[in-house]
Amino acid sequence: MRIGITGSGQLGWMMILEGRKLGVEFNVAGESPNDPASRIADSFFPYTRMNDFVDSSDFVTFEFEHVPGDVIQYAMDQGKLFPSMESVVLKRDRSREKKFFTDHGIPTAKYYVSDDFTDAIEKSKAFSKSVVKQCFNGYDGKGQALVENGAVLSGSAEGKCIVEEFIDYDFEASIICYRDRHGRVGSFLPSLNFNSFGILLYNESPVNDYGMREISEKLLSSLNYVGVMGIEFFIRNEKAMVNEFSPRVHNSGHHTLMGSSVSQFEQHVRILSDLPTVNPVLYRPSGIVNIIGKMPTNIFDILKGKEAKPYIYGKAERRRRKIGHVNVTAETIDDLHSLIVEIKEGIYGKTLESNLSINPHSSS
Amino acid sequence: MRIGITGSGQLGWMMILEGRKLGVEFNVAGESPNDPASRIADSFFPYTRMNDFVDSSDFVTFEFEHVPGDVIQYAMDQGKLFPSMESVVLKRDRSREKKFFTDHGIPTAKYYVSDDFTDAIEKSKAFSKSVVKQCFNGYDGKGQALVENGAVLSGSAEGKCIVEEFIDYDFEASIICYRDRHGRVGSFLPSLNFNSFGILLYNESPVNDYGMREISEKLLSSLNYVGVMGIEFFIRNEKAMVNEFSPRVHNSGHHTLMGSSVSQFEQHVRILSDLPTVNPVLYRPSGIVNIIGKMPTNIFDILKGKEAKPYIYGKAERRRRKIGHVNVTAETIDDLHSLIVEIKEGIYGKTLESNLSINPHSSS
Numbered sequence: 001m002r003i004g005i006t007g008s009g010q011l012g013w014m015m016i017l018e019g020r021k022l023g024v025e026f027n028v029a030g031e032s033p034n035d036p037a038s039r040i041a042d043s044f045f046p047y048t049r050m051n052d053f054v055d056s057s058d059f060v061t062f063e064f065e066h067v068p069g070d071v072i073q074y075a076m077d078q079g080k081l082f083p084s085m086e087s088v089v090l091k092r093d094r095s096r097e098k099k100f101f102t103d104h105g106i107p108t109a110k111y112y113v114s115d116d117f118t119d120a121i122e123k124s125k126a127f128s129k130s131v132v133k134q135c136f137n138g139y140d141g142k143g144q145a146l147v148e149n150g151a152v153l154s155g156s157a158e159g160k161c162i163v164e165e166f167i168d169y170d171f172e173a174s175i176i177c178y179r180d181r182h183g184r185v186g187s188f189l190p191s192l193n194f195n196s197f198g199i200l201l202y203n204e205s206p207v208n209d210y211g212m213r214e215i216s217e218k219l220l221s222s223l224n225y226v227g228v229m230g231i232e233f234f235i236r237n238e239k240a241m242v243n244e245f246s247p248r249v250h251n252s253g254h255h256t257l258m259g260s261s262v263s264q265f266e267q268h269v270r271i272l273s274d275l276p277t278v279n280p281v282l283y284r285p286s287g288i289v290n291i292i293g294k295m296p297t298n299i300f301d302i303l304k305g306k307e308a309k310p311y312i313y314g315k316a317e318r319r320r321r322k323i324g325h326v327n328v329t330a331e332t333i334d335d336l337h338s339l340i341v342e343i344k345e346g347i348y349g350k351t352l353e354s355n356l357s358i359n360p361h362s363s364s
Numbered sequence: 365m366r367i368g369i370t371g372s373g374q375l376g377w378m379m380i381l382e383g384r385k386l387g388v389e390f391n392v393a394g395e396s397p398n399d400p401a402s403r404i405a406d407s408f409f410p411y412t413r414m415n416d417f418v419d420s421s422d423f424v425t426f427e428f429e430h431v432p433g434d435v436i437q438y439a440m441d442q443g444k445l446f447p448s449m450e451s452v453v454l455k456r457d458r459s460r461e462k463k464f465f466t467d468h469g470i471p472t473a474k475y476y477v478s479d480d481f482t483d484a485i486e487k488s489k490a491f492s493k494s495v496v497k498q499c500f501n502g503y504d505g506k507g508q509a510l511v512e513n514g515a516v517l518s519g520s521a522e523g524k525c526i527v528e529e530f531i532d533y534d535f536e537a538s539i540i541c542y543r544d545r546h547g548r549v550g551s552f553l554p555s556l557n558f559n560s561f562g563i564l565l566y567n568e569s570p571v572n573d574y575g576m577r578e579i580s581e582k583l584l585s586s587l588n589y590v591g592v593m594g595i596e597f598f599i600r601n602e603k604a605m606v607n608e609f610s611p612r613v614h615n616s617g618h619h620t621l622m623g624s625s626v627s628q629f630e631q632h633v634r635i636l637s638d639l640p641t642v643n644p645v646l647y648r649p650s651g652i653v654n655i656i657g658k659m660p661t662n663i664f665d666i667l668k669g670k671e672a673k674p675y676i677y678g679k680a681e682r683r684r685r686k687i688g689h690v691n692v693t694a695e696t697i698d699d700l701h702s703l704i705v706e707i708k709e710g711i712y713g714k715t716l717e718s719n720l721s722i723n724p725h726s727s728s
Contacts, residue, residue: 017384020404023676040384040404258625259647261671261693276668281693283623283647304640307625312387329625329645 001273002027004057004080005037006072007064008044010313010322011249011265012037014257015063019269029053029071036313037063047071054078059272061227062248065091066137082181082226082272087247090223094135094162097244104222106215107241109234110165117145120161125150129166132157144198167241169234173207176253176264177216178228180271185217188264188280191287193232193252197356199320202340203252204287204333210240219245228253228268251290251322258309258327259286284329285336289343291324293317293355299324302346306339320356365637366391368421368444369401370436371428372408374677374686375613375629376401378621379427383633393417393435400677401427411435418442423636425591426612429455430501446545446590446636451611454587458499458526461608468586470579471605473598474529481509484525489514493530496521508562531605533598537571540617540628541580542592544635549581552628552644555651557596557616561720563684566704567616568651568697574604583609592617592632615654615686622673622691623650648693649700653707655688657681657719663688666710670703684720 001024005012008030016026016037028041029050038044045053047067051074054060060075065088072088075081090097101108110127114120117132124130124147134143134157145155146166172195177187190212191205216231219242230250232243253264262278270277291310294317296302299310308328315323326343330336348355365388369376372394380390380401392405393414402408409417411431415438418424424439429452436452439445454461465472474491478484481496488494488511498507498521509519510530536559541551554576555569580595583606594614596607617628626642634641655674658681660666663674672692679687690707694700712719 017381020381021673021675023678039406042403261622262673266673275664278673279669279671281648281671283693284645300639305643307643307645309385309626309630309642311385314387329647 001025002042002056002058003269003272004029004053004060004075005041006030006060006062006067006075008032008035008037009064010036010311010315011063013040013313014254014263014311015249015265015269016040018257018263018265022266022269022273022275024269024273027053027057036315039314050074054080061268061272062088065247083229083247084224084226087223087225087229087245091247092136093160094133094138094244095160098162098164100222101242104218106219106222107239108243109167109241112163114161114163116159117157117161120157120163121147121150121152123163127163127165129168131164131166132161133164134158135160135162142198167234167236169236171235172232172243173210173212173235173240174203174230174232174250174252175212175216176228176230176250176256177213177220178267178271178277179220179225180277181226181274183221184277185220186277186280187213187216188253188256188260189282191252191255196352197320199292199322199356200251200290201292201352201356202287202289202344203255204285204336204340205255206282206285206333208238210235210238212240215240215242227271228264251325254288254311254325255286255327256280257311259284259329284331285333286327286329287336287340288328289326289340289347290322291326291347292322293319294351295323296347299347302343306343308339308343319354365389366406366420366422367633367636368393368417368424368439369405370394370424370426370431370439372396372399372401373428374400374675374679375427377404377677378618378627378675379613379629379633380404382621382627382629386630386633386637386639388633388637391417391421400679403678414438418444425632425636426452429611447593447611448588448590451587451589451593451609455611456500457524458497458502458608459524462526462528464586465606468582470583470586471603472607473531473605476527478525478527480523481521481525484521484527485511485514485516487527491527491529493532495528495530496525497528498522499524499526506562531598531600533600535599536596536607537574537576537599537604538567538594538596538614538616539576539580540592540594540614540620541577541584542631542635542641543584543589544641545590545638547585548641549584550641550644551577551580552617552620552624553646555616555619560716561684563656563686563720564615564654565656565716565720566651566653566708567619568700568704569619569649570646570697572602574599574602576604579604579606591635592628594628615689618652618675618689619650619691620644621675623648623693648695649697650691650693651700651704652692653690653704653711654686655690655711656686657683658715659687660711663690663711666707670707672703672707683718
């Protein structure tokens with residue numbers, strides 16, 4: 001069994017680390033043979049050799065969904081692509097994703113579609129406060145603007161946009177869920193996510209469900225989805241609204257690498273390979289702290305003596321870039337939170353802004 | 365940081381799987397580039413290129429200690445070898461290992477040394493029942509004979525032997541322990557081991573300590589050991605006696621791959637790399653079932669719906685050969701035992717003898 005992974009970053013890297021135990025081999029198609037997943041793949045293929053990549057793979061999946069459609073067209077034609085193009089196409093244009101949610105009765109913030117930013121600002125007046133998000137190529141908080149009474153408070157967006165009612169949520173949460181090739185759905189216990197400068201900084205699991213599991217099952221089934229999916233939610237007054245989904249393993253599911261009976265990565269590889277999934281048991285409250293921008297030279301000293309360990313992706317340092325994460329477990333959720341905050345302080349100290357913000361001289 | 369592993373089997377394979385998350389790279393020196401560890405190494409070296417192997421490694425360790433001394437002499441000369449030769453040399457000759465135990469006050473069965481099997485039988489008369497073990501090249505129950513009142517009941521041995529008083533133990537147990545480069549010792553919770561035909565068939569952790577931790581600390585310190593070590597014990601009347609130790613990660617420590625805060629493999633890589641160890645927390649009762657001789661074609665069906673997952677080493681099938689194992693966790697130790705027995709039955713059914721016994725037509 002050989003799985004082809006499109007994309008060569010840390011998600012593919014962890015898919016390989018977790019999937020090898022099952023006797024599975026891996027091809028990686030990506031930008032560079034020096035990327036994290038490329039370095040440990042059985043074979044690396046540049047995007048210019050996609051047909052060879054697909055031909056030598058039993059199944060093909062994504063770790064990075066923003067690849068040109070023609071690149072994966074051949075995998076689709078061969079019936080080897082999981083998840084299918086449908087979920088990926090929705091991600092190419094935020095307005096299609098939003099429309100899919102509302103068409104299928106999946107709770108999400110009210111929105112309008114605009115052809116450009118100026119029109120978006122105009123439409124935003126329907127809400128007292130709103131978020132304008134560009135439909136194409138926006139991620140990790142890029143291509144978004146916060147607007148109040150027609151005035152841009154922060155950020156910017158380009159081209160076609162959605163204008164979303166600003167949700168004054170109590171907190172953000174997410175669920176890692178999955179659907180196998182036979183239509184069976186399942187999920188890991190959800191996590192509470194803490195973002196900073198539009199990027200996930202840390203998360204903690206478990207958190208109450210607030211309807212996330214039911215919504216995830218509806219979304220998976222509506223899409224005829226096959227594989228692992230991450231869904232981000234806003235939680236307000238104990239109710240969950242979908243913010244967005246990712247048709248792949250997800251950063252907010254990395255906590256499943258420690259303190260769980262199975263990781264999101266192994267589960268995804270199992271589904272692709274048509275092997276039975278493992279029932280996800282959370283042994284103990286678990287979470288992660290992302291390492292973004294810069295790797296502390298004393299990372300192992302920071303974690304010394306703690307119930308914590310790092311995954312170091314082997315990527316060059318760059319502002320706002322995820323270059324590693326720390327897995328953390330603890331006996332109680334309160335202990336977990338204290339430990340995570342302590343580790344976050346150890347990693348960032350006063351450097352959070354310079355590592356994460358788009359413009360390090362602006363206030364957050 | 366690049367670690368060189370001498371030996372290319374499953375222990376090195378799991379060391380690499382577990383060590384990569386730390387950003388460590390791996391060289392493997394072994395018989396074949398197609399062996400489990402060789403296939404996923406950053407670089408493979410045949411034993412004929414040991415100097416190159418050592419030169420391109422920051423540190424060198426074993427996953428298989430029965431390599432000729434001259435092969436690792438160069439690593440030793442460079443000060444790169446962990447653990448040191450001392451512990452390995454003891455393993456080359458059982459009589460030296462036994463002498464080391466008794467010299468250092470480490471409880472072990474009474475014994476005599478003989479130059480040949482005939483003399484061993486003669487000396488065995490000092491005990492009503494004894495086990496004669498050849499001093500060189502015996503492992504997994506090979507090169508051993510059970511003797512009662514001077515009569516061989518089963519097995520055989522060659523050359524220099526030790527004659528050990530037969531311990532009518534209540535059960536076998538083992539501990540995975542470690543000592544870092546700064547002399548700090550630690551251990552995982554011990555496991556109860558069940559052997560069949562002289563090979564570990566399954567184990568279950570935790571089991572009571574019975575003095576194993578204290579003995580392990582004494583042995584590690586007496587040897588000035590650096591790295592992870594597995595020690596096997598006989599437990600009789602709630603007291604532990606050392607059977608033997610392995611100067612490396614050990615089959616009875618594979619349960620640390622699931623349900624623990626850190627695995628024996630990651631711990632070993634950390635010690636070699638002079639990174640802080642992780643405090644081993646056993647989240648939940650954990651054990652393994654070894655897959656020996658033959659891989660069931662329905663292994664994933666056997667495990668379906670269970671809190672269990674396999675590690676498939678990618679080795680050719682052969683009687684008595686360990687070609688994989690299954691990790692199992694459960695909420696209670698009783699549940700763990702039931703689940704392990706169920707999985708063992710699923711894997712072997714009536715084939716245990718044909719997969720494990722040296723002579724499949726003899727009775728066990």
